[in-house]
Amino acid sequence: MSDAKIFNVGDTVYIASHGNEQEQKPCPVCFTKREVMLTLGDGTEIMLPCGYCSRGYEPPTGYVSEYVVGGRVTQVTIATVQVEIGKDGKAAGYSHTDNHWSKQVNTFATRDEAQVYADMLSAAYKVEQDTRAEYIKKDVYRSYSWNVGYHRREAKRDRESADRHDKLLVICKERSK
Ligand SMILES: [Zn+2]
Numbered sequence: 055m056s057d058a059k060i061f062n063v064g065d066t067v068y069i070a071s072h073g074n075e076q077e078q079k080p081c082p083v084c085f086t087k088r089e090v091m092l093t094l095g096d097g098t099e100i101m102l103p104c105g106y107c108s109r110g111y112e113p114p115t116g117y118v119s120e121y122v123v124g125g126r127v128t129q130v131t132i133a134t135v136q137v138e139i140g141k142d143g144k145a146a147g148y149s150h151t152d153n154h155w156s157k158q159v160n161t162f163a164t165r166d167e168a169q170v171y172a173d174m175l176s177a178a179y180k181v182e183q184d185t186r187a188e189y190i191k192k193d194v195y196r197s198y199s200w201n202v203g204y205h206r207r208e209a210k211r212d213r214e215s216a217d218r219h220d221k222l223l224v225i226c227k228e229r230s231k
Contacts, residue, residue, distance in 0.1 A: 067129075070127055081104060
C-alpha cells in the first residue's frame, strides 16, 4: 500500500468494481414446479410449496435471481483527493466529477490494470453469493422436514384436545339429564 501512486485532482483514472448483475434462473430446488415433494420416513409423500423461490410471504415463483460474473471498469475524472496516513502507509480516497467515489485499492491509472482487479472482485463476489445460496438451500431442506414435523405435532395435539372436549361434552350432557 505504501508504494501506491496517489492520483491528483483532474487525473483520468479507471475504477474497478465487481459489476455482477442479477439474472433470473430456474429455481434449483423445485425446478420451476413451485412445489416439492417430501418423503417421510414411513414412505408418506407430502407436496409442499417451494420455500426457496418464494420471498417472505409471497408465493413461490419457480425462479431465483443469481449473480452473473461481470467485472466492470469505469473511466472517471478525479474531483477531490483525501489522503490518510496510517501505519500501513498512505491510502487515498477519491471523489469523482460524477459524484461517485473510490478507494485507492480499486483506482487505477490504466484500463487493463483495472480490468484484472475487476475480474478478481467479480469472481470473489460470485463465490460469496454462491456459498450463501448453498447455505440457504440447506436451510430450506431442513425447514421442510421441520415444518412437517411441527404441523403433524400440532394436528395431533389439536385432535387430542378435540377428543377431550368431545368427552367432556358427553359428560356434561349425561349430567344435565
Ligand atoms: Zn422453487
